[in-house]
Amino acid sequence: MAVTTPSEVGAQPVRAGRRPLLSSSRLAWTGTLPFLGYVGVFLLLPTGIVLWDAVHGSSGGFDFGAVSTLWSSSTRSYFVNSAELSAITSVLGAVLGAVLSYAVATGNPEGLIRRLYLAGSGVLAQFGGVTLAFAFLITIGPTSGLLLHAGWFYDFPQGIGLIYVYFQIPLMVLVFLPAMDGLKAQWREATETLGGSAWQFWRYVGGPLLAPAFLGAVLLLFANALSAFATIAAWENQISYVVPQQIGTALSSEVGLSSVNQADVLALGMIAVVAVVMTGYTLLQRRTTRWLR
Amino acid sequence: MTGVEVSLRGLHRRYGSVVALDGLDLTLAPGELVALLGPSGCGKTTTLRLLAGLEDADGGQVTVAGADITHVPSNKRGMGMVFQAYSLFPHMTVRDNVAFGLKLRRAARAERDRRAMEMLELVGLTEQAGRYAHQLSGGQQQRVALARALAISPKVLLLDEPLSALDAKVRAQLRDEIRRIQLEVGTTTLFVTHDQEEALAIADRVGVMRDGRIEQLGTPTDIYSRPATSFVAEFVGLTNRLHGTVAAGSVNVRGCVLPLADPATPDGQATVLVRPEAVTVVPSGPLTGTVIAVTFLGASSRITVDLGDTTVLAQLPTSEATALPAGSAVALTIRPDPVLVA
Known part of the structure; x- marks a missing residue:
């Protein structure tokens, strides 16, 4: 045991030396430069170009004529279809994904099953595009043995909705599992000792606590489905149902009728919708973080 | 509410090959505060959880006021519990947290609010009634948790290391406050801690546990001055x-x-x-x-x-x-x- 003397508990000597070249806050900002550059070039700049082009005509002057086509019945139908497909697949994916998250969260946190589910979800959430559409075509489509002559597979939104749900569920597992994990065992036990049943726990505690996280995840899934292009393009390349398809069509007409201006306007509409959705997601996520950290 | 007698007889509990409780016997007199003290893994928290009904015993009997509650589910036992970690519901105000047990019992809104404010007055937090858990200090949160546990007029109050997450000064203050409130309401209380100073300061009797059994049960003076075994002598003081x-x-x-x-x-x-x-x-x-x-x-x-x-x-x-x-x-x-x- 050592004896503590006043000299030992005195102030630590201050090292005299040169000031650092960069303060810690400046250093932190310097570290974010590559990321900010990336965001600037691949998000802000394209958004700016889309905005600029959408309100300028071919002569170069301001022209809001193209913007007004956003309210035309044909353009509206692309947005309605996009919203319908996104809403159905996000709600379906969210519900099924939430159930799966619950199953994973209540299992062994270090177990093999959890690791398998997380690894699988990580891969499957990114599994989209032509390969996914093809996988469904050869298993469920009319040429397959599973559901031979499944005519509904080419109906919108059922067919493509089924394919979208395939990547929406694992994405839901990834984004919702942290919230599920944040639900403390003590809250359930406190409810129990206070006289509550399992149903009352979910009604008054678990449900309200998870609601912002669930709604936020639904919005994220909605934005995910809204912006998907390659999968639906592989599923149907003749008819445009949703906005991303029509943007593609407007950019690459095979008969010389491409319209960059229309693509810009559609993209502008998409940006507005996604901005609203992601603002909602951010607000809900903030509440989730406070409650379930 | 006056206290009731609590009796634990021959409690056994195993987790795989680990014996958590090995025939534990303990009786709490009506209105008494007993502290269970012991090193990690000695079975003190398991004892408390078996009494709360949060876990099932492999063998033995739990009686409260003479009634056998060994197989009664936890939500029917009428026990108030304060947990080690802050267990307040973060989406509810302090008042709603305290009133929650009464809401589950379908008490009228006015009655719930009246009782919640009464309990908050008991713990000195009436001015914080409209706040949320994240707006309170650790000590305040535990006082709200105590008010919530007492609001349902529990037969038994269970405290699972309620002070362990607090700093030393707040811990000492809240410890004294818990004792004052416990004496005021007269509820039979089981207090689990690994802090010997806390146990000796707060309890009518202290049970020193080791390997799933109570090594010695006695008044703080007995435990400190007349330890029954060398383990007790070395563990306490x-x-x-x-x-x-x-x-x-x-x-x-x-x-x-x-x-x-x-x-x-x-x-x-x-x-x-x-x-x-x-x-x-x-x-x-x-x-x-x-x-x-x-x-x-x-x-x-x-x-x-x-x-x-x-x-x-x-x-x-x-x-x-x-x-x-x-x-x-x-x-x-x-x-x-x-x-x-x-």
Whole structure:
């Protein structure tokens, strides 16, 4: 045991030396430069170009004529279809994904099953595009043995909705599992000792606590489905149902009728919708973080 | 609500090959506060969770006010529980947290609010009624948790290390407050802690646990001054382990002849357990050495003395200790209190 003397508990000597070249806050900002550059070039700049082009005509002057086509019945139908497909697949994916998250969260946190589910979800959430559409075509489509002559597979939104749900569920597992994990065992036990049943726990505690996280995840899934292009393009390349398809069509007409201006306007509409959705997601996520950290 | 008798008889609980409770027996008198004290893994929290009904016993019986509740689900037991970690519902205000148990019992809104405010007054937090958990300090959160547990007028109050996450000053304040409130409401209370100072300060009786059993159950004075076993003596308070020779019902430690707490101790060499308070400074005595450290404890101080082949702790009034700075030569003797051998 050592004896503590006043000299030992005195102030630590201050090292005299040169000031650092960069303060810690400046250093932190310097570290974010590559990321900010990336965001600037691949998000802000394209958004700016889309905005600029959408309100300028071919002569170069301001022209809001193209913007007004956003309210035309044909353009509206692309947005309605996009919203319908996104809403159905996000709600379906969210519900099924939430159930799966619950199953994973209540299992062994270090177990093999959890690791398998997380690894699988990580891969499957990114599994989209032509390969996914093809996988469904050869298993469920009319040429397959599973559901031979499944005519509904080419109906919108059922067919493509089924394919979208395939990547929406694992994405839901990834984004919702942290919230599920944040639900403390003590809250359930406190409810129990206070006289509550399992149903009352979910009604008054678990449900309200998870609601912002669930709604936020639904919005994220909605934005995910809204912006998907390659999968639906592989599923149907003749008819445009949703906005991303029509943007593609407007950019690459095979008969010389491409319209960059229309693509810009559609993209502008998409940006507005996604901005609203992601603002909602951010607000809900903030509440989730406070409650379930 | 007046307290009820709680009885745990022959409780057994295993987790795989690990025995958490090994035939534990414990009875709490009506209105009594019993603290279970012991090292990690001794079974104290398991005991509390079995009483709460959060876990099932492999064997044994739990009775409250004479009624067997061994197989009654936790939500029908009417127990109030305060957890170690903050367990307030973060989406509810303080008032709604406290009133939650009554809401589950379908009490009218006005009655719930009245009772919640009454409980908040008891814990001194009426002004925080509209706040949320994240707007409160750790100590305030635990006081709300206590108010929430008491709002349902529980038959038994269970406290699972409720102070362990708090800093020392708040811990001492809240400890005294818990005791004041417990005496005021008169609810039979089981308090689980690994902090001996906390257990000795708050409880009517302390149960020192080891390997799933209660090693000794007694008043704080009994536990500290008359430990039944060497484990209790060493776990509660500081103890000097000194070499001695047992002969004819007493033990000789470096020339000090001390009576044995257990007269049946066999003759021969033994390790003797001596409290620092029993070691006193004398002008000349059988133990001589050099002070190597002085620890200020407030009214008393503890000095560490190097006897050459071992060190010994002595606790004495600070006024005496200040005259013995590190490096001083000192003579000691041991007060002839009954001692245990390890």
